[in-house]
Amino acid sequence: MAAMPAERRPNRGPSAAAENRAALMAAAREVFATAGYEAPLSTVAREAGVGQGSLYRHFPDRISLALAVFEESVAELEALAATPGSTLDDVLTVITEQTIASTAFITMVSVPDRPDPRIIEVRDRVARVLEGKLPQARAAGRVRADVTADDLVLVVGMLASLLSKLPAPERVATAGRLWDLLRRGIDGAAARRG
């Protein structure tokens, strides 16, 4: 009697596992971007067209899911950093773009509520990317000598922390303005001090 809805993707059986996993990750990327890192996981399951059971089987907790989703983001940063000729500015630009598209990544990485080793590891990868670009940026006069990679993670996290509270449409403009303030500083004297 139970008619199978025509539109329902057949997602049963062993062979569907990988497909379901991919659907969950795609849905999670979408949901994290839309509703932030704290978004209910039940939403992810629904969006993926999959039961809660499957979600939690594939990804035991929020962090597992997020790590899988954002691995791509870290990898992008690392790849960019490894590209000859790429600068700290390039890396920061991409981080900001990622943050505008989805604050969840940097939010998760920058200030974990309770430090999870897996998150710390990702955070360190991001910090290493920034650190690797610092000497060249200092030499080019793009960054004050005393600014560290940790400072940059802090600043980027601070930016993400604010952007995550803003409706998406306002993020681009606000991020632009805040980066201007962060780069040049608000202090009039600093600009003259040299």
Add this chain to the structure above:
Amino acid sequence: MAAMPAERRPNRGPSAAAENRAALMAAAREVFATAGYEAPLSTVAREAGVGQGSLYRHFPDRISLALAVFEESVAELEALAATPGSTLDDVLTVITEQTIASTAFITMVSVPDRPDPRIIEVRDRVARVLEGKLPQARAAGRVRADVTADDLVLVVGMLASLLSKLPAPERVATAGRLWDLLRRGIDGAAARRG
């Protein structure tokens, strides 16, 4: 049969209403400082030694309670701004101190999730305080000419947004570092550009 605990403050009867209200505000100040603006209100009632019913009777919702608690903070800023000789730096210093003590105030004010008229009003009062101090600060070269009061609210909100995720002990140092970065900027060239 119900023995009245000796330590229990008699908080019944019409005459106790004002006392209970004060206890609720004190507890709320404490709880907001400890657990942030999103802290469960049931905690506030418990800390105040008062039932949930009394809490919601005195303060129908979170915003009412928070406004009552933080009225003092806004008033302090306004009083400081009204003091002859006080500078923008003074105001920002006090805001930062307030933020370190309790991120709830600025968190509530800077980026309300859903704009409530009562919160907007407080936000505007803060913005006006900053705005009033801007001309003098510009003239003194303490602030870039294009920095607006809204910029400052944004920056202060961004700072609070990050600090609220940090354990209290780390806040002082982090706030100090971030203010240094915000004031002078991270950009090495900016310092030379003039």
Add this chain to the structure above:
DNA sequence: GGGCATCCGGACAATGCTGTCCGGTTGGTA
């Protein structure tokens, strides 16, 4: 074709928070 390991879905228990409700208490008043 039959059996079975694998996987799925959604109901459900557990948890935590908000805001309401009402029986019961208090103390002022006549």
Add this chain to the structure above:
DNA sequence: TACCAACCGGACAGCATTGTCCGGATGCCC
């Protein structure tokens, strides 16, 4: 003393979310 308006406490309904559990479906392999 007796009454009553004001007020209190905490139980509770409502709601949302997390993570588990298991009957049932699936399709691979023999």
